[in-house]
Amino acid sequence: MRTFSFAAESFPIAGTFTISRGSKTTADVIVCTIAERGAVGRGECVPYRRYGETPESVAAELERVKDRVSAGIDRRELASILPPGAARNAVDCALWDLEAKQSGVAAASRIVQGAPRALETAYTLSLGLPDAMAAQAAENAWRPLLKVKIGGDGDAERVRAVRAAAPRSRLILDANEGWNAGNVEANLAAAAALGVALVEQPLPAGEDAMLGRIERPVPVCADESVHVADDLDRLAGLYDAINIKLDKAGGLTESIVLERRAREMGFKIMVGCMVGTSLAMAPAVLLAQRAEFVDLDGPLLLARDRIPGLAYEGSMVSPPDRALWG
Numbered sequence: 390m391r392t393f394s395f396a397a398e399s400f401p402i403a404g405t406f407t408i409s410r411g412s413k414t415t416a417d418v419i420v421c422t423i424a425e426r427g428a429v430g431r432g433e434c435v436p437y438r439r440y441g442e443t444p445e446s447v448a449a450e451l452e453r454v455k456d457r458v459s460a461g462i463d464r465r466e467l468a469s470i471l472p473p474g475a476a477r478n479a480v481d482c483a484l485w486d487l488e489a490k491q492s493g494v495a496a497a498s499r500i501v502q503g504a505p506r507a508l509e510t511a512y513t514l515s516l517g518l519p520d521a522m523a524a525q526a527a528e529n530a531w532r533p534l535l536k537v538k539i540g541g542d543g544d545a546e547r548v549r550a551v552r553a554a555a556p557r558s559r560l561i562l563d564a565n566e567g568w569n570a571g572n573v574e575a576n577l578a579a580a581a582a583l584g585v586a587l588v589e590q591p592l593p594a595g596e597d598a599m600l601g602r603i604e605r606p607v608p609v610c611a612d613e614s615v616h617v618a619d620d621l622d623r624l625a626g627l628y629d630a631i632n633i634k635l636d637k638a639g640g641l642t643e644s645i646v647l648e649r650r651a652r653e654m655g656f657k658i659m660v661g662c663m664v665g666t667s668l669a670m671a672p673a674v675l676l677a678q679r680a681e682f683v684d685l686d687g688p689l690l691l692a693r694d695r696i697p698g699l700a701y702e703g704s705m706v707s708p709p710d711r712a713l714w715g
C-alpha cells in the first residue's frame with residue numbers, strides 16, 4: 390500500500406536575499422513524501438509568487454491529487470493531472486526517489502552516462518547599492534563564477550563595482566525581467582565591455598520579442614520566458630541559452646525533455662534553482678551534468694540546510710548521496 394503526505398517547512402536565509410522583485414529572509418518549501426513497501430521517496434518544491442504560487446495554493450493542489458498519488462499514479466499520469474509548477478515538481482521528484490529506492494538502481498544511472506561528477510556552481514550576489522554589492526563580491530572574489538542580481542536604474546554602476554571587486558570571476562547578470570526596451574541595448578553593451586559571460590532574462594516574459602531585432606553582444610539566457618519544452622519554438626532567435634528549473638518545469642521528468650529538446654535546437658543550458666534546501670538541489674545536480682552554466686547554490690544562501698545535505702566544497706557541489714535523494 391502506498392501513502393502520500395506533504396508538509397510546509399521554512400529555512401532561514403543567511404541575511405536577506407534581494408532581487409528586482411523584492412526581498413526575502415526565509416526559504417519556504419513544501420516536502421512531499423511517498424512511502425510504499427518499505428521504501429520512502431521525497432521531493433521538495435519552492436512555491437513562487439511570480440508564477441501565482443503560494444505555500445497555500447501548492448498545498449491545495451497537492452491535497453487535490455492526494456488520493457490519486459496514494460492509489461499508485463506514475464510520473465506519466467502525474468503530468469496529466471497537475472500542470473507544470475512547484476506542486477508537480479515535488480511529487481515528480483518524490484516518485485523518482487521512490488523508484489530508485491524500490492529498485493536499488495540509482496536515479497543517476499537513468500539520467501547521466503557514467504558516474505556523475507562534482508560541478509562548479511555560481512554563487513549569487515543579492516541586489517543592492519553598488520558599494521554593498523562590491524562588498525559581497527570582494528568577500529566571494531575567490532569563487533570562479535558569480536551570479537549578480539540586477540534589474541533597475543544604475544545597473545551599469547553595480548556591475549562595474551562588482552567587476553572591480555572580483556576581477557577574476559566570471560559573471561552572470563540576472564535582471565529578473567527588470568530591464569526595458571529603452572535601456573536593454575545600453576545595458577548589454579555595458580555588460581560586454583565588462584566581460585560578462587551571460588545575461589539572464591533582461592526583459593519581461595512576453596515582452597522580449599525585440600531581443601530578436603537587436604544586437605546581443607553578450608549571450609542572453611531565458612528564465613521566466615521558458616518553463617517547458619513547448620515554450621522553446623517561440624524563443625528561437627531571441628535567446629542563446631535557457632535556464633531550466635525543476636519548479637518551473639514541473640519536475641525532473643519534464644526537465645529532461647526540455648534539456649534534450651533545447652540542445653537539439655542549439656540552445657546552451659543553465660540549470661538553476663529557487664532558494665531551497667539540498668533536497669531540492671539534488672535531482673538538479675544530476676540534470677546539470679552537461680550544462681554550460683550551473684546555478685545550484687540555494688543551500689549556500691541558507692543559515693542552515695537539511696541534514697543530510699549536499700556536499701559543497703567551495704563552489705563545487707557533489708552529486709547527492711542516496712541518503713538524501715535518488
